[in-house]
Every structure is written in C-alpha cells, then in structure tokens.
Amino acid sequence: MKKYLAFDIGGTHIKYGIVDDEGNVIRHAHMDTEAHLGGKSIIRKIISKANEVKLIEELEGIAISTAGQVNFNTGTIVAAGDTIPDYQGLEIKKCVSEAVNLPVEVRNDVDCAALCEKWKGSHSAKDFIVLTIGTGIGGGIVINNELYSGHSFSAGEWGYMLVEGEPFEKVASISGLIRLAKMYKENREWTGEEIFTLYDYGDSEIAKAVREFYKHLGIGIANLIYIFNPEVVIIGGGITGRGQRFLQEVEDEVEKYTHPSILKNTRLVLAKHSNQSGMIGAVYHFINRQNK
Known part of the structure; x- marks a missing residue:
C-alpha cells in the first residue's frame, strides 16, 4: 500500500x-x-x-x-x-x-x-459536472471521462456567471442565502443551519429568503444543464448536509427552468465524498x- x-x-x-x-x-x-x-x-x-x-x-x-x-x-x-x-x-x-x-x-x-467523484463516486457517468456550494460556488467539468480545465485553467468558474443580473455565487451560495436572511428576517450573523431550521419550522420571512435562494440555484443549474448536457449534476459543499431533503428541493426548482426533454436525461445527485x-x-x- x-x-x-x-x-x-x-x-x-x-x-x-x-x-x-x-x-x-x-x-x-x-x-x-x-x-x-x-x-x-x-x-x-x-x-x-x-x-x-x-x-x-x-x-x-x-x-x-x-x-x-x-x-x-x-x-x-x-x-x-x-x-x-x-x-x-x-x-x-x-x-x-x-x-x-x-x-x-x-x-x-x-x-x-470532480476527480474524487470520478474515481470514487460510482456515478457510472462519463460526462458530468460538479458544483460546490459554500461561501462561493465552484465548478468542475468532466467530459468523456477527462477533467476539462480550459486553456487558461479557469473552466468551471461559473460562480461569476450572471443569474437575473447578479453573480451566481452572490445569490445562490451560503453567503447569498445569509444575505437574503438579513434582508427578510433580521440583520444579524446567520448560519445556513439556523436558516434551514427556521425554514423547516415554517418561519414565513425565512421562507421568502430560502425560496429566492432556491430559485437562483435552480436557474443557474438549469443553464449549466443546457450548456453541458451532462449525464449527472453532482452537488457538494456544506449545504449537502441537509441530505435528500435538499436534493429534492433543488430538483423541484431545476424542473421549473429546464425543458423536460433535456432534464429527463440528467440526474441530480449529492457528492459522495464532499x-x-x-x-x-x-x-x-x-x-x-x-x-x-
């Protein structure tokens, strides 16, 4: 060994x-x-x-x-x-x-x-993308079983792409979610865990923030699906600690913005080794x- x-x-x-x-x-x-x-x-x-x-x-x-x-x-x-x-x-x-x-x-x-998911993820896919959702949003691209980094090593920097006029990571990262919580609920130092706890308890103000967060995340992922036509979209980062509930919430939102004929050929999964x-x-x- x-x-x-x-x-x-x-x-x-x-x-x-x-x-x-x-x-x-x-x-x-x-x-x-x-x-x-x-x-x-x-x-x-x-x-x-x-x-x-x-x-x-x-x-x-x-x-x-x-x-x-x-x-x-x-x-x-x-x-x-x-x-x-x-x-x-x-x-x-x-x-x-x-x-x-x-x-x-x-x-x-x-x-x-992305290399970890290719090696140890057991996703049975040759074409997939990885999003990590944390303080910002990062991306990895695997095409025909090869990691694609771009000619100047910046492929997958889709945290900078615009979603409804704002950078994707500004509106759909944990930082973005916290910013929304401060707008709708209270201007204090939130954590993602606190926000989702209140969301699950039915807090109406926090629900507005979370719904907006998911909307932007759904639009961003839909756009990536249109561009890359991946077999699998793998989502990682601390937010995935929410588990299958998070995955279902994302899937529901992505479905609103992705054409059914394309979405039916794409799976959304959580990273195995986040x-x-x-x-x-x-x-x-x-x-x-x-x-x-």
Whole structure:
C-alpha cells in the first residue's frame, strides 16, 4: 500500500491527511488557514506539517488541492480572489517540493472534487459536472471521462456567471442565502443551519429568503444543464448536509427552468465524498501525473 500526504487549502481551514493509493483516507485532521497572513504563510504551514509527518510515515509524495486558479503543470497559482492575499503567482509545487524533498502535485479544489467523484463516486457517468456550494460556488467539468480545465485553467468558474443580473455565487451560495436572511428576517450573523431550521419550522420571512435562494440555484443549474448536457449534476459543499431533503428541493426548482426533454436525461445527485473530496481528488491527480 502506497501512502500520500494530502492537503486541501480553503479560506478558513487546511484539511490534511494520509490517503492510500485506493483513495482511502487513513486519518485526517485540520488546521486554521489564517488566510489574512497571506499565501507565503500558508506555504510555510504546509511545509512544516509535511516535514513533521515525514518523520513518522513513508510517503510517496504530497498532493495539494487549493482554492484559486491553478496551472497544474507547474503547480502555480495563476489567479486568486481576495480571501488569501498575495496568493497569485505562488509556485506552490516548486516551493514545497524543494523544502520537503518529495514530489508534489497541485490542482484547483473543485477540480479535485470532480476527480474524487470520478474515481470514487460510482456515478457510472462519463460526462458530468460538479458544483460546490459554500461561501462561493465552484465548478468542475468532466467530459468523456477527462477533467476539462480550459486553456487558461479557469473552466468551471461559473460562480461569476450572471443569474437575473447578479453573480451566481452572490445569490445562490451560503453567503447569498445569509444575505437574503438579513434582508427578510433580521440583520444579524446567520448560519445556513439556523436558516434551514427556521425554514423547516415554517418561519414565513425565512421562507421568502430560502425560496429566492432556491430559485437562483435552480436557474443557474438549469443553464449549466443546457450548456453541458451532462449525464449527472453532482452537488457538494456544506449545504449537502441537509441530505435528500435538499436534493429534492433543488430538483423541484431545476424542473421549473429546464425543458423536460433535456432534464429527463440528467440526474441530480449529492457528492459522495464532499468533506474529504479535495484530499482524495488531489491524490488521484498526483498518481495520474506521476504515472505520466
């Protein structure tokens, strides 16, 4: 059994763990990203943890999933949002590999989620798309069993596409849902869990916010179905903790905006490995890159 150290770099936490060559997460933990300290600080955290783990594990290499647009050939961040200052331009692969003396591969986090679902999801599909719904909305595209990243590594950035004149992730992410809750109910710091709890209890004001959230999510997914004609739409992210109830609510809304002749050939499902998909997909990417 070969072992890999995998990292999944997010804006709040860095998940890390030991993953074997069959995609099993042997053990895992997380540490604070402290994104405000900047990209170089994150790299120092990765290097420190990798050197620590090396002392107790025989590793084949280090697989990294990260937010931002990634040139996966060079392992460089080619573009990044404001969440992590000074992240753009960082040569993660080069920096970590030289410091730890192990091979390193790096890929975008939602691309890694898509690779995880391709490897371990058992969806029986060659053409599918993945949406991750969290603070923002990310996307991954698999066409004929190959991950498509675009000519400049930005395919799937549909959080920026407009839905009723607003960016998709502004109106259909958890951040968007919280913004709506503040508009309709009370201007305080909401969580998605609190909002859905009140929704399930029949709170009329929160119901307006949730209905608007689902409307925008439904329109966005319908548009993606029209563009990609996928066999499966896989939805991941923290919101999927709501389970089958969430999936049914999304399906009901997507049905309103998708032509029946097209929708009947498309399945909506929840991601199988949502919480650890970044790490598992990063290892899949590492193995395939190294085998080439």
